[in-house]
Amino acid sequence: MAKLEYLLSLTPRESWRILRHRLPGLRGGPSWQPNELIYSSKHGRGIRFAELLLRQEAVVARAMAWEPLNFEGKRVVEVGCGPLGGYGPLALFCGAVSFESAEPEWDAALFESPEVAEKYLFIFYADLVALYGQRMDFDTFRRTLRERMQIQHCGFEKFTMAGKADIVLSQSCLEHVFPIEGTIDKLAEIQHARTRFLHLVDFGNHYPTGNPLDGLYEQPRDDYIARRGKAMNLLRAPDVDALFKSRNIPAKTIPSRFVKETYHGHIHPWWRERYDEDALFTQLALVVGPAA
Numbered sequence: 001m002a003k004l005e006y007l008l009s010l011t012p013r014e015s016w017r018i019l020r021h022r023l024p025g026l027r028g029g030p031s032w033q034p035n036e037l038i039y040s041s042k043h044g045r046g047i048r049f050a051e052l053l054l055r056q057e058a059v060v061a062r063a064m065a066w067e068p069l070n071f072e073g074k075r076v077v078e079v080g081c082g083p084l085g086g087y088g089p090l091a092l093f094c095g096a097v098s099f100e101s102a103e104p105e106w107d108a109a110l111f112e113s114p115e116v117a118e119k120y121l122f123i124f125y126a127d128l129v130a131l132y133g134q135r136m137d138f139d140t141f142r143r144t145l146r147e148r149m150q151i152q153h154c155g156f157e158k159f160t161m162a163g164k165a166d167i168v169l170s171q172s173c174l175e176h177v178f179p180i181e182g183t184i185d186k187l188a189e190i191q192h193a194r195t196r197f198l199h200l201v202d203f204g205n206h207y208p209t210g211n212p213l214d215g216l217y218e219q220p221r222d223d224y225i226a227r228r229g230k231a232m233n234l235l236r237a238p239d240v241d242a243l244f245k246s247r248n249i250p251a252k253t254i255p256s257r258f259v260k261e262t263y264h265g266h267i268h269p270w271w272r273e274r275y276d277e278d279a280l281f282t283q284l285a286l287v288v289g290p291a292a
């Protein structure tokens with residue numbers, strides 16, 4: 001019911017995008033339109049990347065020694081930055097020498113449109129000034145983005161870069177990547193031993209349901225994917241942790257939201273046989289490093 005109410009609250013285009021992502025055989029949403037992004041409560045607020053970073057770093061600092069990321073002079077890479085460049089504007093405003101990403105839905109013309117500049121980037125810029133100080137004027141900010149932001153229109157497994165990254169980020173992306181192995185191989189390739197990384201992975205159903213895991217465990221993983229399309233790979237936190245370690249990436253996986261109490265659904269034996277309760281009920285986790 002909650003899902004239906006949610007779908008009814010969306011514009012026809014938004015509903016069509018979700019259906020295209022969720023129904024097998026229809027993968028690939030319609031291309032983004034500037035207004036659809038600018039007026040989205042999620043995509044339209046660029047400063048949410050600063051909020052996410054502040055919150056996620058605070059969580060990590062409770063679990064291990066962690067100094068806040070310093071972008072000054074750094075080469076920053078993001079996996080799947082999304083249609084508005086993700087962490088790119090923030091990293092470049094804060095002094096990164098470059099920001100690179102691979103994003104299958106990237107549309108350079110959309111990002112350079114006057115609507116995005118005036119309604120998204122300018123507000124984002126003003127919020128960055130409030131948070132980090134007047135590091136540059138708006139024209140310099142836009143020029144810096146034009147010159148130092150390079151986003152490849154492909155999956156991260158095909159990402160190319162000369163040299164290594166200093167900082168690697170992703171926000172709610174790794175759970176959407178099919179197959180994920182190529183992306184982890186690519187991370188191992190572009191990182192050096194001191195590369196700092198922070199990935200937020202959302203293991204939930206990505207619907208506004210009462211419990212964020214509702215519906216996920218009623219059938220084996222492959223059946224869910226066959227029914228709902230390749231929107232989410234349905235790996236759990238220990239799987240992602242093991243994948244990083246299998247590529248010798250020194251990662252620590254920190255659960256950051258546990259949602260057992262309000263879960264009342266059936267759990268198919270397929271899940272019970274493979275995962276303990278910690279793995280089943282961790283909705284959010286941070287995969288960070290380098291960890292000792």
Ligand SMILES: C[S@@+](CC[C@H](N)C(=O)[O-])C[C@H]1O[C@@H](n2cnc3c(N)ncnc32)[C@H](O)[C@@H]1O
Binds near residue numbers: 086171
């Ligand atoms: C939930 S969105 C998050 C986007 C952005 N990180 C944000 O927080 O707004 C997931 C993103 O993963 C991207 N994605 C899916 N498969 C990918 C792949 N193989 N490589 C890189 N990005 C991918 C999608 O295009 C989408 O932009």
